[in-house]
Amino acid sequence: MPNPFTPNHVHLIQACYPQSSATLLNAGPEYRPNSQELSRLTYYAANKPGKITKVGSELEKRVRTDCKKAQANNTRSRASLLITLSILKALATECRRDIILLSSSILASVQVTVTSLPSDLEVLARAATVFTAWTTYTDGHVIGVDNGVTRDYLSSLQQFANFSRMNGKVKDQEVRNRMRLVGLSALTGAVASEALYSASQHFRPQVSIIVPALLVPIYEARVQTLDKVSSVMKEKPASPYLDEFRTRPLNERRAASIHVHVDGENGPSAEDVTDACLRVLSSVFAHSNGAQVGFIMQAIFDSLEDTKGWEKPDHCCWLARKATDWTQYQYRYAVPTRLVERLQEAQDIPMTTSLHTTLAAMITAVFTSPTPLVNLSTSDIISNLITLILRRVAMDPEDSMLPALVECISSLGMHVYYADQIQDLAAELISRLAVVEVSGVSGGEKADKEKCRAKALRCLLSGLLGLLQAADSHDKANSSGNDLAGDHSKAGGMPGSPQPRSPVEGSDHTHVKPSRRTKVSPEVWQDTLTLLCDGDYGVRQDYTFAVIYYLEKEMPKRGDSTDADGVRRVRPLAEGPLRQASNASVALVGDGASRFLNALHSYLYVLATASSLGFSDASRTSGAPSTSGDLTTDDDAGASDDLASQSHRRSVAFPARARKASVAQHLIDRTSSHITSTSCATASDYAHILAILSAVHQQLPARALLTGIPMLLSLDVASKVNSTEDPVLAQRQAAIKEIEAKVWMVVGKVWDCLDIGEMLKQANAPLDTSFLPSLPDAPGTFLSRAAEPVLFGQTNVAVESLLSFSLDLEALVTCLVSSGNVGEATGLVQESLQRRLTMQWTPEFAMKESIEKPSNGLRSESILKIAPTLMHAENMSLASLSRFNRGVGVTDLREALEGRNSMSNPALVNKAPSISTFDHSSMFTQPNDRLTLRPTRSRPATRPQVAGSSEVRDMLNRLGIGRQNGNSSLLKASLAPLQKTDNR
Known part of the structure; x- marks a missing residue:
């Protein structure tokens, strides 16, 4: 007989379980609660939200008790635990509107289960189902507010992540793959849940748990397998092992049920695990904004550091390209930007490691991929890379990382999004060339100053040439075969002409987006010509190749x-x-x-x-052209690089032509x-x-x-x-x-x-x-x-x-x-x-x-002195300057005699008297005085002027009174210069 003092919700919960122990053991393999009693319980909880917390607490108490006994191989407690987890899953689904009231009990039960029985695959699958149900219906606001819920959620997430990357603990490959799929299914629910994206401050801790678990199976697979699986993902969005995440509103969502693999069938393969990992990783990139993509990239860096993933450059480059492709269109710039920043963080490591070379290869892979990158600040990218090159050269001029950095700069030419982009990037490189050419490279030993300077110049030159070649190959990919044949024929006739090199050696990806860019102007390139007379032969040789390529391919x-x-x-x-x-x-x-x-x-x-x-030591210390046009000395030469990287992005202020001429004068002398x-x-x-x-x-x-x-x-x-x-x-x-x-x-x-x-x-x-x-x-x-x-x-x-x-x-x-x-x-x-x-x-x-001369506009009197043969007779715009629209009469003759004819045409003479208000009081100081403005000349009136003889003669000729020249014309008279009248 039931205890009459037992609460109603406890009676409802107890009724969901089989009444006898034998029935409890025979409930397998499904281990489901009584469907009719479960409906009563869920109806009770859904209609009485105040009782949901008590129901959840009772179920959590049963989970804790059953977990302890199940650890001791108690089969009844294990069966009871599976039924309890099913009840929690049903309650989460039916009480989705009030899921926040069940959050504490659900997450505590999941955390206790996965911690107590980490090797029981069936129990883990049932716990993952409950976890996925909660992540499906929660709005995520409870994360960070309730410390207990946050702690249990992160702990459960960590446990499922450990299952996803389980490697050597389980010897059976089939069991290991099943375990990984169970963990990945739980991570799938977390990635698509509002719990991950609701608060920015809690996004990074969760990503730091999720991303490392995904990288382990990815880096175990071959790159060919990754390519195959990623192509299948585009064709078949749904996974055969994981239900697709909900696409409906909150009230219409359906939580996925995670099932253990059926015995007798072929077990999941490693390719299936890879497919699940890529789907989770692509989902987290696809739902993140720019800042969140930066956190994901940081989690990837930390994971590669822990697992020595930098030693697999092919996998890293593949991952960088796919991360860019998976990210939303407007946030893709965050991937290469974060890669460059990570490379800068490691710039002071003296020895070149796999971290440096792999990061540089990843940057190049992103820029040479066909994925478009909008909102990318190419000027900031190239400035940071140039600064990194100069820093590495100062540490070791023979650094093996330098070619990879030059390749990064060159690969920027594969993405052209506005007409002047290549010219702006070339201007940035040329401005740094001007600084390094005269000032050298700051830092390093004095004995290696010349070697560092020459190496830095060669690196920047190679980057400049590679940038132009990458931009040309970007354009040639869309040009016709006839145009290509014509270009090669012209280049082939040039003795010693350099042949275009591939922008990225060994790269199978070609960016074929069409672009119409502005060619680098001669004015921009002219600042590099002093390198023809550099003191280092390697610089002179590299510049010969560069200037020949510029003449052939780039110069307008x-x-x-x-x-x-x-x-x-x-x-x-x-x-x-x-x-x-x-x-x-x-x-x-x-x-x-x-x-x-x-x-x-x-x-x-x-x-x-x-x-x-080359330059003498005196010329280097006296003053160096900087990107801002100021003089730099050895004391602030080290800061010139940082200054150049922060200013003058789109319009780089080149050294003045006069200063370049003075530098050239040192060579000419x-x-x-x-x-x-x-x-x-x-x-x-x-x-x-x-x-x-x-x-x-x-x-x-x-x-x-x-x-x-x-x-x-x-x-x-x-x-x-x-x-x-x-x-x-x-x-x-x-x-x-x-x-x-x-x-x-x-x-x-x-x-x-x-x-x-x-x-x-x-x-x-x-x-x-x-x-x-x-x-x-x-x-x-x-x-x-x-x-x-x-x-x-x-x-x-x-x-x-x-x-x-x-x-x-x-x-x-x-x-x-x-x-x-x-x-x-x-x-x-x-x-x-x-x-x-x-x-x-x-x-x-x-x-x-070679120095551009200032152009002065034509003065009005110069226009009037243009030869009549250069002007058409019916040019009304010029003829109207001195022609009258009315007939010539006696009044015109009188004005000419009095010297006022030159004032009659305001288009030619501006002699209007100025009006002075000096003798009038202000309307603001005396508002009652109705004063009218009486014009007063600011200079005393002059006596009437007498016209000059030429002006009177011209008027008589126009009236037909004076001597008529047979060759005179109205146009000639109109273009005759006006004569100033003399004061009487």
């Missing part, structure tokens, strides 16, 4: 280019009178490309003749009018000069003629020295003669001037042989080791044959200017072109021409 041609066969042809339809007038203007005034070529030829001349290269045996240029440097000059004439033929031929003639004059007693000087002469002959050969081919080729053959110029060393191939990998230069005296080629021939430069110039193609392309007549090409050229003159 603006109509000045050659055809596919390398010949400059004039197109009558495309290059009509307007184009010829524009070319003539460029020849007389110049543009950005012409100024760039003037500076380039000046530095090439300095390289060929200077007695020393070391040149002489003739080459000497003490000149610093090596045989390899002369090979660089030949390659650059050939590229200039091939890519910009018209501008190259006007800026390069005078320099070539001046270089010939500098090479005419007596070298009979100095073999090194003789070899220098031979090198310059070879440069002249081969450059003239290129000029003749470009302008289709066959007579130049015939003249070179008649002079026995060695066009087929070469005294100069051949240029090495362009580096196929980032930051390859610099080759040693070939010095004069190391070659056994006889120079007598090179010194025996003599070029008639005057005849070559005459032949060139007489070519019809040259005249039509430049817009100059033969005599003017002859004078332009044979003018006296000096590097100082070219450097002055």
Whole structure:
């Protein structure tokens, strides 16, 4: 007989269990409560919310009692525990509106169960079902408010995470996979629950528990398996082992039921576990915002640190790409940003570890993936990477991490989202190049200052070149095959031209999003030309490849280019009178490309003749150009890098042109009018000069003629020295003669001037042989080791044959200017072109021409003095300045006689008298006085003026009274300058 003092809710709970012990043991394998009694209990709890807490406490008490006995292998208590967990699951489902009242009991029961019986797979599956039911219906607000609930929730989450990454504790692989799937099912409920996202301060602790449990099975699988499973995920969203998470509102949600695998069937495979892990990880990325993605990435970093996951770069790169792909479109920028920040945190570790190389590879993998990245601050990314490169170079110039960092910078060119992005990134790199070139690298030993400086310059140069090449490959992926063939044909004709390298070696991912970007302007690139005369040969060689690539692929041609066969042809339809007038203007005034070529030829001349290269110590300590345009000294050189990384992102303030000119003047001062045996240029440097000059004439033929031929003639004059007693000087002469002959050969081919080729053959110029060393191939990998230069005296080629021939430069110039193609392309007549090409050229003159001159607007009197032949007779806008809209009468003659005619046209003369209010009181000080403004002149009235004779004569001519000139016209009269009237 039941105890009459037992509470009603206890009677209802007891009725859900089998009444006898035998029936309790035979309740398996389902172990379900009595369905009719369970309905009564749930109806009672749902209609009396005040009793829910008592029901939950009673069930929690039973769970604790049964767990203790089940630990001692009590089968009845184990069966009772399974039934109790089913009752809790039913109550959570039916009382979902008041789930907060059951939260404490449910989470405490789950925590006790998974802690007491961690190896009982059936009990764990039933506990995971209860946990998933709670995570399905909770709003998460109780987390952080109730300390007990928060503690039990995090403890249960940790236990399920431990089951997910269980490895060596369970020997049976099938049992281990089942255990992992049970844990992953519980984690699936937590990831899709509001408990994870309700409070930002509780997101990080939960993610720190969930993410490490997911990475262990992922890193155990092969990358091929991961690719296969991720592709299946897109085709089949639902998992065969886990029910898809709810997609309905709270009242219509259905909690998933987790079942143990049926005996007799094939057990779950490792691929099934991997599939479950990827689904949970993709879900947590897909539901997170930018800040939360940062917490997830930090949890990944911590897990990889603990499990030595950095030693698996392929898995890390795969994970970085997938994390970017899974994240919401507007928050994807958080993944690469956090990767760069993590790399910066490890920048002071002296030895390069797998952490450094793997992080750099992950950054490159994200930037080279086809996944678009919006809201990404590329300027901040590249600034941080540059700062990291300079820091690593200062620690060790031979750091093995440097090529990977250069590759990271280059990969930024694969994502172009606005027209000026590549130009802005190139400007950031060039501004740092200017600082490092003059100031060097802060930190490090004094003995390694030059080595660190050269290494830093080469790293930044390689990053700049790789950035342009990645952007070009990004565009070429969408171009037609004909365009690609044309580009390769033009590049193939260039002697010593570098071939484009792949932006990421060994990468199978190609970003094919189309983009229309702005080319890097010559004004931006011009600040790097001083590297042609750097003191380190490795820097000079790398810059030769960079400037040739810029001339071929990047520099805006603006109509000045050659055809596919390398010949400059004039197109009558495309290059009509307007184009010829524009070319003539460029020849007389110049543009950005012409100024760039003037500076380039000046530095090439300095390289060929200077007695020393590079910067002296005095010039470095006196003042260095910084990205802000200020002077920096050795004391604050270390802070210049940080300053550059924080300011001038989109519009980098370059060093002033005047300062660059002063730096160039230091180099020009070391040149002489003739080459000497003490000149610093090596045989390899002369090979660089030949390659650059050939590229200039091939890519910009018209501008190259006007800026390069005078320099070539001046270089010939500098090479005419007596070298009979100095073999090194003789070899220098031979090198310059070879440069002249081969450059003239290129000029003749470009302008289709066959007579130049015939003249070179008649002079026995060695066009087929070469005294100069051949240029090495362009580096196929980032930051390859610099080759040693070939010095004069190391070659056994006889120079007598090179010194025996003599070029008639005057005849070559005459032949060139007489070519019809040259005249039509430049817009100059033969005599003017002859004078332009044979003018006296000096590097100082070219450097002055490379500085943009300030443009002053035309003054009004200059407009009125324009020749009438340039203005059409019916130009009403100009004629209206001095024409009258009414007839001319006696009044006009009287005004002309009195000197007031010049005041009658306000469009030409502004002589309106000023009005002064000095003798009037303010309306605010005396509001009652109704004062009217009486105009008072601010200067005394002058006596009437008498018109000049020319003005009166003009008026008489207009009236038809004076002498009429047959050739006079109204337009001529209207354009005649006005004469000031004299005071009487």
